[in-house]
Amino acid sequence: MCGRYSLGVTPEELAAAFELDEIPSFHAPRYNIAPTQDAPILIRGEDGLRAGPVRWGLVPHWAESPAAGSRHINARSETVAKRPAFRDAFRSRRCLVPADGFYEWQEGPSPKQPVWIHREDRRLLAFAGLWERWRWPDGGPLVTFTVLTTDAAPWIRFVHDRMPVILEGDDRLLWLDPEATPAELKSVLRPQSEPMVLQPVSTVVNRATNESAECVRPVGAPVTSPKPELRLDL
DNA sequence: CCAGACGTTGTT
DNA sequence: GTCTGG
DNA sequence: CCAGACGTTGTT
DNA sequence: GTCTGG
Numbered sequence: 001m002c003g004r005y006s007l008g009v010t011p012e013e014l015a016a017a018f019e020l021d022e023i024p025s026f027h028a029p030r031y032n033i034a035p036t037q038d039a040p041i042l043i044r045g046e047d048g049l050r051a052g053p054v055r056w057g058l059v060p061h062w063a064e065s066p067a068a069g070s071r072h073i074n075a076r077s078e079t080v081a082k083r084p085a086f087r088d089a090f091r092s093r094r095c096l097v098p099a100d101g102f103y104e105w106q107e108g109p110s111p112k113q114p115v116w117i118h119r120e121d122r123r124l125l126a127f128a129g130l131w132e133r134w135r136w137p138d139g140g141p142l143v144t145f146t147v148l149t150t151d152a153a154p155w156i157r158f159v160h161d162r163m164p165v166i167l168e169g170d171d172r173l174l175w176l177d178p179e180a181t182p183a184e185l186k187s188v189l190r191p192q193s194e195p196m197v198l199q200p201v202s203t204v205v206n207r208a209t210n211e212s213a214e215c216v217r218p219v220g221a222p223v224t225s226p227k228p229e230l231r232l233d234l
Numbered sequence: 235c236c237a238g239a240c241g242t243t244g245t246t
Numbered sequence: 247g248t249c250t251g252g
Numbered sequence: 253c254c255a256g257a258c259g260t261t262g263t264t
Numbered sequence: 265g266t267c268t269g270g
Binding site for chain 5: 057071207
């Protein structure tokens with residue numbers, strides 16, 4: 001799943017990578033984006049992509065309080081079209097969530113080992129996301145987002161059994177297209193098959209308030225899937 | 235009809 | 247807001 | 253995701 | 265154990 005990620009670029013680099021109309025304003029670089037924090041998302045604007053910082057953890061419009069956001073940091077792509085908390089946003093408020101990596105805590109003996117997952121060439125990722133608007137009692141808006149998840153691809157499965165949906169190329173445009181059909185949308189919600197670097201990192205990242213580059217400091221060499229012939233315990 | 239839930243991950 | 251369960 | 257709280261009365 | 269906050 002995806003409960004922590006990074007966006008280690010400047011607003012200028014983000015704008016260039018996604019051909020944005022304007023340079024977005026957000027505090028950067030980010031090495032430890034955690035739920036309830038603000039992070040930039042990309043939505044389809046008048047003519048092109050626009051970015052705005054919104055809060056991670058989708059709060060349904062009917063929720064009593066923003067606390068509901070903590071339970072909606074992810075949406076399962078298998079059920080997102082039907083769930084009351086997500087279906088409206090799935091129909092009309094899809095977005096991309098830019099990142100340059102994400103964290104998974106490797107299942108197994110305690111303490112769990114955080115692993116930073118990023119592309120070899122550091123190209124930016126675009127998670128499939130949804131956004132929503134909630135109103136404070138005084139009428140002010142709170143805009144929030146969630147990240148869609150899917151089954152883990154084979155290359156990451158030994159670390160974790162879920163992963164964020166990562167969109168490439170035309171799939172990004174389709175995801176943002178208001179005219180896209182449910183069947184088309186469903187077709188892009190699949191595991192990223194291209195392997196990435198699985199880099200064990202410092203447990204500094206565990207604490208959400210630690211936001212320094214220490215979070216992506218390598219601890220040992222990147223990990224790889226155990227070879228089948230070595231899995232004698234199965 | 236009203237009341238209560240509405241979510242994911244992981245763990246068991 | 248909308249659906250499910252009682 | 254992990255970390256930290258989980259409670260009240262009364263006093264400062 | 266479970267919920268909330270970051």
